[in-house]
Amino acid sequence: MRTKIYKLACLVLVCLSGFAVKAQQTNLPVQNNRWAIQPDGSILWTIDSRLPHNDHIEMSGEKVSLWVQYGIDAEGRSGITKTVIFPTFRTLPDDTYSHISYVFHDDELPRFYVDNRLLKIDGKPNDQSFAVKSISHKGIMRVNAVVGNQPSVKIERSLFPSVDKPMALEKFVFTNTSNKAVNISMEYLKREVRTDSAKSKSARHSVIMATAGDGTKLLQPGASASFAVYYLATDHPNNKIIVDANAEEMAREQRVNQISKPLTLITPDSILNTAFDFAKLRATESIFKTKAGYLHSPGGLDYYAAIWANDQAEYVSPFFAFSGDSIARLSAINCYHLFASYMNPEYKPIPSSIVAEGDAMWNGAGDRGDQDMIAYGASRFALANGNVDVARTLWPLITWCLEFSNRKLNEQGVVNSDSDELEGRFPSGKANLSTNSLYYDALNSAVMLGRQLHQSKAVTDKYQQQAIALKGNIEKYFGAKVEGFDTYKYYETNDVLRAWICLPLTVNIYTRSKGTIDALFSPNLWTADGLATQAGKDTFWDRSTLYALRGVLQAGETEKAMKFLEYYSRRRLLGEHVPYPVEAYPEGNQRHLSAESGLYCRIFTEGLFGIRPTGFNSFNCTPRLPKDWNQMSLNQVHAFGNIFDLHISRAKQGKISITVINGSRKKTYTINDGDTQSVSL
Template sequence: MKLLSAKPIFLFIVLCNGLLVSAQDRWAIQEDGSIRWEVKDRLPHTDHIEMSGEKVSVWVRYGLDSVGRSDIFRTVVFPTFRLLPDATRSHISYSFSDSDLPRLYVNNRLINLQLVKNGPGRTGELSYNIKSFSHKGIMKISAQAGTPALVNVERTIFPSTDKPLVLETFVIKNITDQPVNVYMEYLRKEVRTDANRSKGQQHSMIVGSVNDGTQTVAPGGSASFSIFYLASDTPQSLSAINPQQEETARAARVASLDDKLQLETPDKILNTAFAFAKLRATESIFKTKGGYMHGPGGLAYYAAIWANDQAEYINPFFAYLGDERGNLSAMNAYRHFAAYMNPAYKPIPSSIVAEGDANWHGAKDRGDQAMIAYGASRYAMTFGNIDSAKVLWPLIEWCLEYSRRKINEQGVVNSDSDELENRFSAGKANLSTNTLYYDALRSAAMLGRLLGKPTEAYLKQAAILRGNIEKYFGGTIEGFATYRYHENLEVLRAWICLPLTVGIMDRKEGTINALFSPRLWTADGLATEAGKGTFWDRSTLYALRGVLQAGETEKAMDFIRYYSRRRLLGEHVPYPVEAYPEGNQRHLSAESGLYCRIYIEGLFGIRPTGFNTFECTPRLPKDWNNMALRKINAFGNVFDVDVARAGTGKLLITAKGKKYTIREGATQVIKL
């Protein structure tokens, strides 16, 4: 399918069984890789985005009402400033609207952020007319003040890379032929937490101004003013704040991630969506007293780790990226989980929270041990470091033994719930836990051989489990030859896609038809359960990867293109989301890691088999002649994988200078 350009247009995609979905691009890709919404019509519109650094996260709701009045609202989260008792959400956070900011004046006339062109306002006030919004790690808002315009107003909002600090900067440019005086009020406000509830000591949150006062600006010149939002336990001795230095550091962090693990295809939207997902997946790593901890975010989940989000979803992605903080956070997550191993084989908690000081196990055993073993074994081989693998091996071994002890009379693994934590039924044994356990057994067998461990038993267990998965879960559900998600459930579930992602293709045709049927596929991807309005992007992202792995490349690509365009250029941008209606489509960061894995493990078919070896089963779409993954940092090497056509039915793979010619659909073992 030929994609149209990234201009605001209507995109129509015909899905299977006559389901037609239409969408209109609101955003457009720019030359620098950012995306921009040029405000023209189609109002009102409101959206939200999250941005994170090592010590802070900022969630911004932004948009315009029906007459163009701006609505900017920000919530600043400080993950390592906490209250008692220890809990998942015991971090401190504060919210601010535009009315909380110091006021800006031009030639003694107030820039009224709520006054639009030709709108009602007090005499002498200047209107504020937003022209565009843009994103690429730094949120930028372009506006003009005055009717006719006197100044351009460029506003940026971004987190510090390494401090508990968020900055909002206004750059006022004189666009008249006469000097203008620009003034910003002084602001400093401090809020202190309850000393009796503060963990460690009393915390202060301070909002204040930088470069406040009057500046005379010549024609064509600019004046810069900033507002800071910070947390501190020593408010009496704050260091000077340098907004430009902080913005330069944030831009450098974004550029460093942009430079790593690059996707190159003929499709600009896919390349750009991949680059954005890398950023969201990796920026949300917090430097805590318990080490680097990747956190999902979403105003709820910080300085904490989960067996699904971190151990299963994001850590295997970090093994390919080559970002130091990503790999430190991955190893640290597994170490935190390993601390809960015990000889009685009581389950490891689902989540380690409050910088490692507490845990959450509210949904009991969600299959967490299968999640951890799956992620840790894949991570260990992909990372390609034998010392790291030796550290992880006891955890993998323990988790596999835990799962073995949960096998029921039908030969599948029981668990109390699954990663949806009883939001939907999971029965006594569910497909998710068993599929992950199956793949973990196979990976552990490969990893164990590298470490000199006896692992034949794992291969035998995997073979038996695969047969039992078919017997226990296989069936005709709503007319499709696929899987029931758990015993006695005769309604389709999104997670029927999981067997495809681990190489179980026995029911691929019926499963793919079910996934893309009107019973499951919606405008926002897969419904969690057929007939329900709830969706979680994580299952859609697994499914798109699995359909590629199953060899249904063209069918998968239609849906990947549709999904990517909607998430990058549609109404809620620019990242994959968690869920709806729960969380209002928060940009939880691990989902972005799953998006990148669509291409790594699905499109390029990379599957780790050793510290310096992997299988490669590329799925080159029929309308592409080539594709590449650049600057892969995995298997102990930095290398590219190029895939190109090599005649009818053949592909040429180039990896680290070695060339391999294979049949389309075939698998090549690559040793670096």
């Protein structure tokens, strides 16, 4: 059924004139897609005259991350550069960046021959060259090509990480589509480098580039043959190495399917459905098996085998309570436990980041509001995870963080912090809106979580009163007219619009929702790539755009939010830099840091479907069904101790139906559009 939906959607979405009209109607830039969604859920770039074009993508396994820089130049020549990162192979001294990584270029590949003529991987078209026809992504990057002067020989070049080994692979499958036999051969190659023993942690590390399945193969008409190159890290290079590229590829496909199957989004918009699937993959694949356990890490060539209070504790771990992936859930629990190990009776700040497989920490920006990031994420995760034993282990961390922040209240009753998650890149004053919004939400979650854990009424009443007081103080301290909009100043002396004015919307503070939403989508802040960090600046960080889209939906401005969500999703999935949300620009070259993809998924779970955890087996549901849709579904939601489907549809007299299917049990609620329904499982 889903395949039929994809096929129908693909036919509809090829109408480029329709894209232009829709973009013009929303005063957004016109987007011409470079990529197209395929029936199997992948995206495909069919090479045309729009050259040159270059892009990059990251793929991760438990012991490796593969960064691929790829493109086609103006003359049609292809080029691929691979950076292979090994998160658990470390150098000294311990720090954030002490993993080893190596770069490999096309001219380092073993030589291939077709009927005894050298195949030029990066040669000019119409030569004996590797002529690329298309490139596709869906957990594996597949480059489809032909031999330039012998197009009856097709080649599929696949690049992917191993699921559980410190190894990345590159597989070449040659298919003879002619009516005569063809000889294909790959030379044997093996290269090894070893790290400096004085700088190597634990042992001297070796990185080996080698062939698997070299030699000559005679292909009869219609037959195929495969060859492979692998990139492996090891501390025991003299041990026999056996690589089965086909088995590794199958394992990668199975892992991608394992991530994709639960928590599926079904809406009338195939771009949103597909972008959600891709974001779920990127958010979940970037989990590394370290000596400290499973650690979700951002990636991006720099950030591995480490956790951050914002990326992991705040952004992605609350999503993992819904995702249905057991490894992701373990990584979330491990994240919070590692941060808890830094609690102290003096209430000194927990470090912003724990790095080097848990052996070191980083706090170079001081207190960024990290305690509020942790308390916000841990309390939401504990509720949605639905496991009382896990919640009990997280409760001391949450309460410690809340007490830390209570001690940091200034005379105006808001929390001071040294900086925010941008770590001084932009000013944040002595007290900022981000830290205080997260603290407010954490207090509310602590009230609900404390009741579930049978904490005393005095404890939960204290948090409730602190939340009420903080909400009022946020309005007094941050509420302001900025650049003509009734919204928030980000810090006390701030007089220009900032992207993080969206945060109160995500924690159910709607006092200034109209002015805030108008400001977010005004030319002052909204750019072709989403929200500018500060009005008048070119810098953007996707995290604020993703929070804003969620917050605008939560505030009930569904139609306005959907226009910008559809625009953003198309740009990130099918545009010039695909297929995931990015970190920032100009910093980092728009890296596909993985936690941002978790924030994208939360636009739907918390924004569009309006799920707010309230207990171990309960949540509030405030669905935002767009006016042009009759229904939408989140299927196989793994949360609140259950696996259930959540269907939203139109009912009679303008009402909304919420149907929850939990195994053999089915319950339907009917509410007014915009109302909230309490759901118990």
